[in-house]
Amino acid sequence: MTTNISKDLLLLMLERMWRIRHFELKLTEMYNAGEIGGVHLYIGEEAVAVGACAAMKDSDYIAGNHRSHGHPIAKGANLNKAMAEILGRIDGYCKGKGGSMHLADFSVGILGESGIVASSVPVATGAALASKLQGEDFVSAVFFGDGASNQGACHEAMNLASVWNLPVIFICENNQYAVTTSYRDTVAVEHISDRAQAYNMPGVLVDGQDAIAMYEATAEAVQRARNGEGPTLIEALTYRFEEHSLGLEKIRKSEYREDNEIAEWRRRDPLDLLTKSMVESGTVTQAECDAISAAAHAAVEEAAEFARNSPVPDESELYKDMFFSEMPVV
Amino acid sequence: MAEKMFMQALGMGISEEMRADPKVFLMGEDVRASVYGAATGLHDEFGDDRVLNTPLSENGFFGAAVGAAAVGMRPVVETLTSFMWVGMDQLVSQAAKMRYMFGGQATLPVVFRAVMYYGGGSAAHHSDRSYPVFMNIGGLKVVAPGTPADAKGLMKTAIRDNDPVIMFEDGTLLGTRGEVPDDPDFTVPFGVANILRPGTDVTVVAIAGSVPHAVAAAEEMAKEDVSVEVIDPRTLVPLDKETILNSVGKTGRLVVADPAAKVCSAASEIMSIVGEEAFWDLQAPMQKVASKQVHIPFAQSLEKLVYPTRDGIIEAIKKTLG
Numbered sequence: 001m002t003t004n005i006s007k008d009l010l011l012l013m014l015e016r017m018w019r020i021r022h023f024e025l026k027l028t029e030m031y032n033a034g035e036i037g038g039v040h041l042y043i044g045e046e047a048v049a050v051g052a053c054a055a056m057k058d059s060d061y062i063a064g065n066h067r068s069h070g071h072p073i074a075k076g077a078n079l080n081k082a083m084a085e086i087l088g089r090i091d092g093y094c095k096g097k098g099g100s101m102h103l104a105d106f107s108v109g110i111l112g113e114s115g116i117v118a119s120s121v122p123v124a125t126g127a128a129l130a131s132k133l134q135g136e137d138f139v140s141a142v143f144f145g146d147g148a149s150n151q152g153a154c155h156e157a158m159n160l161a162s163v164w165n166l167p168v169i170f171i172c173e174n175n176q177y178a179v180t181t182s183y184r185d186t187v188a189v190e191h192i193s194d195r196a197q198a199y200n201m202p203g204v205l206v207d208g209q210d211a212i213a214m215y216e217a218t219a220e221a222v223q224r225a226r227n228g229e230g231p232t233l234i235e236a237l238t239y240r241f242e243e244h245s246l247g248l249e250k251i252r253k254s255e256y257r258e259d260n261e262i263a264e265w266r267r268r269d270p271l272d273l274l275t276k277s278m279v280e281s282g283t284v285t286q287a288e289c290d291a292i293s294a295a296a297h298a299a300v301e302e303a304a305e306f307a308r309n310s311p312v313p314d315e316s317e318l319y320k321d322m323f324f325s326e327m328p329v330v
Numbered sequence: 331m332a333e334k335m336f337m338q339a340l341g342m343g344i345s346e347e348m349r350a351d352p353k354v355f356l357m358g359e360d361v362r363a364s365v366y367g368a369a370t371g372l373h374d375e376f377g378d379d380r381v382l383n384t385p386l387s388e389n390g391f392f393g394a395a396v397g398a399a400a401v402g403m404r405p406v407v408e409t410l411t412s413f414m415w416v417g418m419d420q421l422v423s424q425a426a427k428m429r430y431m432f433g434g435q436a437t438l439p440v441v442f443r444a445v446m447y448y449g450g451g452s453a454a455h456h457s458d459r460s461y462p463v464f465m466n467i468g469g470l471k472v473v474a475p476g477t478p479a480d481a482k483g484l485m486k487t488a489i490r491d492n493d494p495v496i497m498f499e500d501g502t503l504l505g506t507r508g509e510v511p512d513d514p515d516f517t518v519p520f521g522v523a524n525i526l527r528p529g530t531d532v533t534v535v536a537i538a539g540s541v542p543h544a545v546a547a548a549e550e551m552a553k554e555d556v557s558v559e560v561i562d563p564r565t566l567v568p569l570d571k572e573t574i575l576n577s578v579g580k581t582g583r584l585v586v587a588d589p590a591a592k593v594c595s596a597a598s599e600i601m602s603i604v605g606e607e608a609f610w611d612l613q614a615p616m617q618k619v620a621s622k623q624v625h626i627p628f629a630q631s632l633e634k635l636v637y638p639t640r641d642g643i644i645e646a647i648k649k650t651l652g
């Protein structure tokens with residue numbers, strides 16, 4: 001991992017990765033304490049969203065999926081609001097109406113996470129369509145899984161983006177399983193990125209544990225998109241360190257993943273890899289990295305307190321936001 | 331004011347709004363050639379960037395319309411009711427739910443134009459009258475004009491509206507004619523029913539393609555000195571229930587004519603509202619004249635048995651009179 005990315009950007013990436021990691025460790029703690037229900041953890045995959053979002057601006061858009069905390073935090077979401085949303089509180093991003101799978105912050109280009117697998121892929125494509133039709137220079141990116149890559153919506157959107165030459169980046173987070181099903185059993189090609197050929201767009205296979213590689217691949221795709229050269233499919237090969245969601249630990253027993261496979265991937269922890277590369281290249285000291293982690297930890301603790309102190313939405317909220325203007329209750 | 335066909339009126343509504351607002355654009359399968367008629371001339375006037383032929387990918391381009399709307403454009407999507415099933419996930423999971431689910435952050439000014447062909451021997455896959463499904467989902471405005479003037483006025487309101495709207499364009503009405511205002515400022519508001527014919531004895535609420543049958547039934551009943559009030563709700567979400575309840579308060583008798591299949595139809599909902607809120611005004615059991623609960627058979631001998639007719643409405647009116 002050698003790079004000419006600025007030190008500031010590297011530090012920002014490390015900070016965001018730690019924010020995601022501590023956020024989800026906190027969620028695990030809260031889950032174990034019975035404070036929240038099962039959520040999908042991104043632990044192990046942080047480099048994908050963080051590297052990608054570091055290559056985008058606030059005015060660019062992203063959309064994502066049910067494994068939903070990493071994408072918004074990577075794009076700069078506010079931890080307090082994200083945590084409050086997961087607790088179903090009024091100060092959450094969606095006033096408690098979205099919950100863990102539907103974090104969104106339109107103010108920093110987060111068009112929202114979707115619980116229906118692959119459903120946000122066409123939506124992100126539409127944001128790119130708006131950019132092109134209006135002659136704007138913003139781009140959009142969408143994160144989806146290996147499982148999602150088999151959905152029709154995904155194929156339709158990629159074809160559409162290519163024939164219309166839209167500034168969109170399709171980022172497939174290939175964590176190699178859809179719940180318990182290996183992509184080797186469901187994907188007919190060797191690499192998901194190979195499918196790009198069918199849509200006449202570049203397909204790039206990236207080490208998803210390597211934040212810098214993710215940044216570089218995305219930066220190139222963003223550049224192409226802004227230059228009017230159309231969409232890119234990036235396959236980020238990665239691994240989720242935990243089970244499909246909190247509460248599904250029991251499916252471990254089905255042995256769909258070998259213990260040594262899990263151990264091997266855990267040795268490639270994206271936070272360790274980035275830290276090590278920065279320390280070894282002399283960009284930062286280990287102490288600076290530790291301070292970043294500690295600050296992220298403190299921010300997460302504060303977010304948990306903020307969320308716990310936020311009221312639950314009261315009955316007056318029930319019918320709000322169904323429509324742009326209030327409509328009579330039927 | 332000039333006499334126009336329903337289909338032309340729809341096109342007038344779209345083109346006027348496209349002229350007025352550069353953020354409005356039309357997309358759909360074969361829209362440049364205007365295969366379904368209402369987009370005639372739009373490609374010539376507005377060009378490639380504002381009239382987009384899409385691939386055959388309803389999930390893909392319905393979703394793209396939602397995404398474009400989410401970042402500020404005002405897409406108008408043309409499709410057939412029967413093809414909406416293919417793109418249902420985008421209509422339900424995204425268009426209908428984004429605003430609520432994201433706590434009001436998403437504003438989605440998108441119009442889905444659902445051309446509703448039925449009655450012409452198109453069989454089960456091309457004859458859907460699916461608006462009740464979308465009334466049930468919530469978060470979508472459901473519009474079903476019954477006259478050419480309303481077709482234009484409601485189309486303009488739909489395009490200016492900041493919520494996702496589904497415009498059900500009844501195929502049996504596309505060739506009907508009526509006076510349509512040329513005025514580009516003419517619009518028809520959502521949630522305001524149209525009393526097509528005032529009356530005092532029986533209220534007939536008629537939806538979309540049932541409107542002309544209801545008017546014809548009322549004319550026939552007039553010959554027998556029965557005064558029928560015909561109401562076209564025009565928009566099903568939002569529904570102008572006040573106008574319906576006031577009418578029933580006056581007549582005490584209700585017939586609802588609805589081309590949708592009768593189970594959980596728009597008629598079912600209207601009758602349920604009247605049952606809940608105006609039961610003591612009723613002087614006779616309410617009557618539902620909806621389509622039979624079957625898929626649409628190809629054979630004309632069978633298909634003609636399915637939909638509400640003038641005579642069916644007359645029979646129902648007579649039933650309420652005892």
Ligand SMILES: Cc1ncc(C[n+]2csc(CCOP(=O)(O)OP(=O)(O)O)c2C)c(N)n1
Pocket residue numbers: 066067115116117144145146147148149173175177178179244
């Ligand atoms: C359309 C749809 N089908 C099924 C599900 C249930 N489900 C939720 S996540 C998931 C697996 C998704 O796998 P992948 O896309 O690889 O994402 P990952 O969970 O691995 O991040 C499934 C089957 C769903 N949410 N949506």
Ligand SMILES: [Mg+2]
Pocket residue numbers: 145146147173174175176177178179
């Ligand atoms: Mg997966």
